[in-house]
Amino acid sequence: xxxxxxxxxxxxxxxxxxxxxxxxxxxxxxxxxxxxxxxxxxxxxxxxxxxxxxxxxxxxxxxxxxxxxxxxxxxxxxxxxxxxxxxxxxxxxxxxxxxxxxxxxxxxxxxxxxxxxxxxxxxxxxxxxxxxxxxxxxxxxxxxxxxxxxxxxxx
Amino acid sequence: xxxxxxxxxxxxxxxxxxxxxxxxxxxxxxxxxxxxxxxxxxxxxxxxxxxxxxxxxxxxxxxxxxxxxxxxxxxxxxxxxxxxxxxxxxxxxxxxxxxxxxxxxxxxxxxxxxxxxxxxxxxxxxxxxxxxxxxxxxxxxxxxxxxxxxxxxxxxxxxxxxxxxxxxxxxxxxxxxxxxxxxxxxx
Numbered sequence: 001x002x003x004x005x006x007x008x009x010x011x012x013x014x015x016x017x018x019x020x021x022x023x024x025x026x027x028x029x030x031x032x033x034x035x036x037x038x039x040x041x042x043x044x045x046x047x048x049x050x051x052x053x054x055x056x057x058x059x060x061x062x063x064x065x066x067x068x069x070x071x072x073x074x075x076x077x078x079x080x081x082x083x084x085x086x087x088x089x090x091x092x093x094x095x096x097x098x099x100x101x102x103x104x105x106x107x108x109x110x111x112x113x114x115x116x117x118x119x120x121x122x123x124x125x126x127x128x129x130x131x132x133x134x135x136x137x138x139x140x141x142x143x144x145x146x147x148x149x150x151x152x153x154x155x
Numbered sequence: 156x157x158x159x160x161x162x163x164x165x166x167x168x169x170x171x172x173x174x175x176x177x178x179x180x181x182x183x184x185x186x187x188x189x190x191x192x193x194x195x196x197x198x199x200x201x202x203x204x205x206x207x208x209x210x211x212x213x214x215x216x217x218x219x220x221x222x223x224x225x226x227x228x229x230x231x232x233x234x235x236x237x238x239x240x241x242x243x244x245x246x247x248x249x250x251x252x253x254x255x256x257x258x259x260x261x262x263x264x265x266x267x268x269x270x271x272x273x274x275x276x277x278x279x280x281x282x283x284x285x286x287x288x289x290x291x292x293x294x295x296x297x298x299x300x301x302x303x304x305x306x307x308x309x310x311x312x313x314x315x316x317x318x319x320x321x322x323x324x325x326x327x328x329x330x331x332x333x334x335x336x337x338x339x340x341x342x
Contacts, residue, residue, distance in 0.1 A: 007245045055198045056316045094322070097312055120310030120327045122287055125248040132284070135248075137327075139312055 023048065035065070035079050044070040047079050049087065057094030057142075059087060077110060084114070085149070088142050095141050101126050102134040115148065116140045161280055162223070164268040169223035169237060169276075177224050178207040180233055184256035193294050194254045196316060196325070219244055221276070225255070225269050234260045237269055239277055239286070247284030249277060262296065270304045278335050285331045291316060292324040305338045306330045 315325035
């Protein structure tokens, strides 16, 4: 669930700062959060809601756990569950989409478990490792999320 | 080798944007609610001619964005706007955008001619691997045009738009280079 469709590019600290500041400047159309572990507060990743279409109630999410050692521990899943509540219960989104690459099989399985469906498959839209891959969009609608989450429930 | 201008079709020619000529037209079209709802997901918001002029006059050349005004071949009239924009050039994918602002030119083949030029430019000049586009579920005329030139549906974001008290899907369509080449050899 990372930004796998972008080419790899090491960033200088000023470049990384500029990127984060650019998101903050567009706070009407993007929200971003740092993901911290509860036990010692360390930073393990980031999460962003972008492409916000307020009139239609639509958003796109991106999420990454940066350190490979922190992956597979449930940080991503819990972050996404929190962000779905934030999106549907606080921001009143009608739908949320997550972009993926077709080789991200594990993420697709997890998102399906959470109620997401593959909505769009742009064929051969990503070229990596000498091969073309499909660019997927998985979507979840508010009524489907509310059907399995009662009001006032804690995540 | 191609001898005809690559950005010229049977009915139209694509040219660089021109602030003095295009900005007043684009601004006028932004007041046409039907045009706007066929074109954009954003709420209708009248443009300011000065702002449009400034944007065009910035003179910024981005490697990933190709913008054109659509001119009729017969009398060089500006009838619309078109662009190709790539999120990431490494992947060889781009999104196509097109709007015919002058209503007299709807349903007469000017959009289709523009589409064929844009696809030729994307595949023959820019060497993209595929071309993508978005279209709203209710835009029947555009969907028919896109299908006619070879695009196929690749899915839809369900209930993406909320307009006229109804929810509408955002349809994704695409065409691969191999599919476009097939349409060329059939000609």
